[in-house]
Amino acid sequence: MVNINTTHFKNKKNLLAFSAGIDSSVLFFLLIENHIKFDIAIVDYGVRAQSKEEVAHAKALAKKYKLFCHTIQAPKFTKNFEKQARDFRYEFFDSLVTIEGYDNILTAHQLNDQLEWFLMRLSKGAGVSELLGLEALSKRKNYTLARPLLNYTKEELLHYLNMHNYPYFVDESNSDKKYERNKFRHQFSDALLAEFKEGIARSFDYLQKDKEVLESAFTLKVSQKELRIITLHTQEAKVRAADIAFKKLGYLLSAAQREEIEKEQSLVIGGAWVVEHQDGLLYIAPYINTNMPKTFKEVCRVNRIPSKIRPYLFQENINPTLIIPR
Structure with missing residues (x-):
């Protein structure tokens, strides 16, 4: 059964990074089911015909559930789309934190994303800290970045949506192998998780504990x-x-x-x-x-x-x- 630990989100001002896709739709409805107050933010990159429909859907959900929907139109990125889109997205979120005073930004990264990151960094050469790029809670300058779905696979999240008949969109660009992440997903991570999900999830737990031991070798003294x-x-x-x-x-x-x-x-x-x-x-x-x-x-x-x-x-x-x- 898919659910989340809401302890960190109660009595806080929360912002959900929403795309209308499978993952963020799951997190949206889990927050609703757990009576957590939050707003949503969606970026329209303008590269797919259905992006306008997704923004309209986000606004309709916000109206239905009486929360606020922040939207922004991204400029056209001519090169290195994934990095530029990510930078633009987080600049948008940072600006909302500054203006609106959000305590938490919630993203819907899941176990497939965690494994994809791991494999991409592994292929380039990385230590434990770099391999574990996605953490359940990460403290930023003036907010906490939360990823409550890291223990669940994409398949489990899709099953949750279908079981409850919740609406969602499928981003066809996730099948485009010109993006590095998609290449790793289709050639490696999906197949590995289909067969070895429990072991992979346990391994990430063990690696997280190892990372904590390694990071005890230094202490942040000043952050100004x-x-x-x-x-x-x-x-x-x-x-x-x-x-x-x-x-x-x-x-x-x-x-x-x-x-x-x-x-x-x-x-x-x-x-x-x-x-x-x-x-x-x-x-x-x-x-x-x-x-x-x-x-x-x-x-x-x-x-x-x-x-x-x-x-x-x-x-x-x-x-x-x-x-x-x-």
Whole structure:
């Protein structure tokens, strides 16, 4: 039987990332059945004829169940559609959190998605933390990203909808193998889950526990705006700590960038982020190039703030004397 743990959603302001597809429709009706208050947000990418129908359906559901439906029209993406669509979608969600004050964003990722991610990262080279890209609860800057359906397969979710005669749409682009995720789904993950679902689900539970042990090798000490300062308890934890910090900042490191972080003590990633390793601390901040007064630079020097981190502190008016973990 499909159901969700609603403990984290009670007496909170919740936003469901809705697409009208199978997964998000299941989560929609489970929230309704469990009497959880929420709103929905849907993005129209304009690449399929039925997208307008899906938005109209979302608005009709919102009206029927007396909740609010946020909608937005995405621009036309000419290349790297999956990444650009994802970035646009989460920028939209982030803006709604800022404007409306949502505590939780709920997405309908399920076990098939978890396995697809695992296999894609495995094929590129990844450690445990990177392989487990989808977690039930992930703390972001000013909200929690929740994925309550990770233990269920697509097949189980479809059965739930059909059993209750709930409406949903089928996105035909999910069959288009030009998208990497679809290729992994049709060639590998669907077949594996059809035969080994219970074992795969248990393996993800075990891996999650292993990940927690591995991540005890570092501690996040400062999280202020987009500045992160992490205490490394072992040298080997540097890349893992950086990868997780960047993921929570919305940036995925490439294999080459992880190798750079492992080798270098001070570097700029992608022309956008600074990574500095000094005195057992890992510093991460946006890369800023700006003039600073001598007095500010001297305060940073006395407090042993790495040079590439200082411009961001200055721009964001962060006091250097208050951020160093003692």
